[in-house]
Amino acid sequence: MTSKINMENMQSEAKTVVIGIGNAILSDDSVGIKAMHALRSAKEKEFHGVEFIEVSSGGINLMEYMAGFNKAIIIDAIVTGKHKAGTVFKFIYPDIPYTRNTVSTHDMDLPMALEMGKYLGIALPPTIIIFAIEAEDTVTFGEKLTEEVEISLGIVVDEIKLLLAKRTDTHGCVKGML
Numbered sequence: 001m002t003s004k005i006n007m008e009n010m011q012s013e014a015k016t017v018v019i020g021i022g023n024a025i026l027s028d029d030s031v032g033i034k035a036m037h038a039l040r041s042a043k044e045k046e047f048h049g050v051e052f053i054e055v056s057s058g059g060i061n062l063m064e065y066m067a068g069f070n071k072a073i074i075i076d077a078i079v080t081g082k083h084k085a086g087t088v089f090k091f092i093y094p095d096i097p098y099t100r101n102t103v104s105t106h107d108m109d110l111p112m113a114l115e116m117g118k119y120l121g122i123a124l125p126p127t128i129i130i131f132a133i134e135a136e137d138t139v140t141f142g143e144k145l146t147e148e149v150e151i152s153l154g155i156v157v158d159e160i161k162l163l164l165a166k167r168t169d170t171h172g173c174v175k176g177m178l
Helices: 027-046 059-066 110-119 147-166
Strands: 016-021 050-055 071-078 088-092 127-134
Touching: 016 027, 016 059, 016 147, 027 050, 027 071, 027 127, 027 147, 050 059, 059 110, 071 147, 088 147, 127 147
Parallel strands: 016 050, 016 071, 071 127
Antiparallel strands: 088 127
16 A cells, blocks of 8 residues: 655655545536636746646545645535535645545544644645635536536636735635635
């Protein structure tokens, strides 16, 4: 069994990792994966020192993919049941919400995994930003996003492009909804 925590990530020239989380065939749950596709199309022209990764689960698995980077930006679906579908949230660690994929009944949640990683001395990014889009449908098999989530995906992708282009510190931004 091999771990994703390896010297390849630790010695990578990439200083920022952008991680899209989701299931590519579960409607709105695929929003993180679709964000990666949109960002990768601009990667060659615009971004140096950035690695783009697609994952399907959170917790320890997600923490391992962040090891060795200075900044992590994560895109995922969220179901709060309190907000309109397509609502965009921006969270900065340690204020990480429970999204569909930062929590697992078979794993530990992302905040706990990050704390464990720090305790074990794993080089985790000091800056972790999560963009979460309120999903309408995360159970229907299909590759199409609902209309509201599709619109919000474009907003999030544009925001991430700005963050990557400016390479600014976002610790001073307002937490919560965009």
